[in-house]
Amino acid sequence: MGKIQVLDKHTAELIAAGEVVERPASVIKELMENAIDAGATSITVEIANGGVTMMRVTDNGSGIERADVPLAFVRHATSKVRTADDLECIGTLGFRGEALASVAEVSRVELRTCRPEDIVGTHYIIEGGEQRLYEDDGCAVGTTIYVRDLFFNIPARMKFLKKDVGEGNAVAGVVSKLALSHPEIAVRFIRDGKEVLLTPGDGDLQGCTYAVLGKEFASTQIPVDYALGGVHVYGSVCRVESGRPSRSLQHVFLNGRYVKSMTVQAALDRACHGLMMSGRYPTCVLFVDLPVETVDVNVHPTKLEVRFVNERPVFDAVYHGIKAAIDQSHTRKQAVLDTRPTPEQVRFGFAAMETPKVSPLEQKIKAFTAEQKKAAPPPVSPKPTPVFKEDVPYFAAPPQKPAVTPEDKPEVPFSIDVTVTEDLPAKEPTFTEENIPSQPLPEEKPTVRVVGEAFATYIVAEMNGSLFIIDKHAAHERILYERFKAAAEPESQALLSPVSVTVTAEEMTALLDATPELAAAGYEVEEFGSNEVLVRAVPLLLVGTDVAEQLREIAGGLLSGRHDVTTEKQDWLFHNTACRAAVKGGDISTPAEWQRLAETVLWDPSIRTCPHGRPVCMELTRRELEKQFGRIV
DSSP states (O other): OSSSSOOOHHHHHHHHHHEEEHHHHHHHHHHHHHHHHTSSEEEEEEEEGGGEEEEEOOOOSOOOGGGHHHHHTTOOSSSSSSGGGGGGGSSSSSSOOOHHHHHHTTSSSEEEEEETOOSSSSEEEEETTEEEEEEEOOOOOEEEEEEEEEETOOOHHTTTSOOOHHHHHHHHHHHHHHHHHHTOOOOOOOTTTTTEEOOOOOOOHHHHHHHHHHHHHTTEEEEEEEEETTTEEEEEEEOGGGOSSSSSTTEEEEEEEEEHHHHHHHHHHHTTHHHHHHTOOOOOEEEEEOOGGGOOOSSSSSSSOOEEEEEEEEHHHHHHHHHHHHHHHHHOOOOOOOOOOHHHHHHHTTSSOOOOOOOHHHHHHHHHHHHHHSSSSSOOOOOOEEEEHHHHHHEESSOOOOOOOGGOOSSSOOOOOOOOOOOOSOOOOOOOOSOOOOOOOOOOOOOOEEEETTTTHHHHHHHHTEEEEEEHHHHHHHHHHHHHHHOSSEEEEEEEEEEEEOOHHHHHHHHHHHHHHHHHHEEEEOOOOOSSSEEEEEEEGGGGHHHHHHHHHHHHHHHHTTEEEEEHHHHHHHHHHHHHHOOOTOOOOOOHOOOHHHHHHHHTTTBBBBHHHHHHHEEEHHHHHHHHSSSOO
């Protein structure tokens, strides 16, 4: 008997469903895209427990005709494609007819729908691909779909889902992208009973960007509007000084569909080349509209990848559009001077000086301190300490008193009691052969003489007949990295005022998943709203630096997928923290700092490279130097 057999229909459907439904976020994506295709102007998304136990999508679109409801849950049944030729000019978000069928195979689905011309709506229930209920229903115009108990019939798939927070953040990321792609649609997102997103739905991209990505992101954006060769590019891009350390905030929409395009990405990078700092990437909310027949969206099951008939017009339009927007808005950075009066100006009464504003917290602290001073007893001035010279007491700073006459002198002479301890040794002990300590004396380290510093980056020192050139940033970075690794407890400093940092849903998931590793590195981070995290503590050496920028860089590194293993995450965080805290090339350092750094490096042979693998020190022997000058052959 042969080994090959045809799978039964149910098993085959479960396998096919896995191509479309991987997690709750993929379900929400398919349902929202159907609502958008139905012409909805208002969409409400609600989830519970990350979407695993319940998802609900409600829209006010065109609804589904009663006779078509059962067909909507049959695989490859669709109203958007009729023939093979239609695949060459797809203008809708959905077209394969797989979404509802795949969702119904792995969950319990309940649908209520009604068209504007219908007198009564339709109520339909399907569980695990089997129809349970099909009847009339009085419901509002539009469609509401409940999805409950995802993967209830595939327990093995459940264990691959992340925690509720991670799955919920993935759903939030999908909702945010679809809300941005259609600012004319009012999108409402409810997560575990709490509304976390509401877009105005008035077609204003700036207002939609503000609602989805926050005030900080929206304030850095400049408008883009450019057309070239049948390609229309519009939306917004960030100013060159507002780049991010990762590409997570590059939102590109092709004909209203969120995509990841290497062509658009390359055009973005090229337009900002030479204007943005190295290692920074532009952020954007960019729309690219072009004829549907010039692009193929049927490349990948997730529809994230697209293929162009000709990439050059798309590249040119994006490049010139971004370049023109940046050139028009790019100005020299303005210096902001501190106009608050100095203490000297206030003390000497300079006029027309604005007094510095005091925060409510500072006012409370000052008021509390003043009350404490009033309640405390008056301080008692300490008596001056007598100093003796030739048995006559005198004071280095005599108190201001009226002259004292001989009649006013006290009759009791001034005296001091001195107690002598009898058990003190009469003389210092002397070492003999019998009482010499047995511990070996510390090994004498070679002398390190710092010659100087070159280019404010390299320390030049000599030791044992060799000349050493030390990269002070690389050396300091390795020293701090080893210090972080060896510390039993992280050297952390709590912030007086916690810092709120706006991040994407994906970045938040990466940060929350790495909470233990962040804590071990000295960071205390917690969730704070739908797209914000709160930083309560940072490593001690990073106090006073830009906390928000630190966290965004960390989130970008974690999100890149290169640090999936716990040990890799921890090691990378130590790398990142050490790199930020280390002295930089070009920073001004004192001779004492040169000496300390040179001794640490040259006395420890294990310090050879920085955590990134770059060499820390280069040795030039005296013999080699004299050979170069012809002193020896």
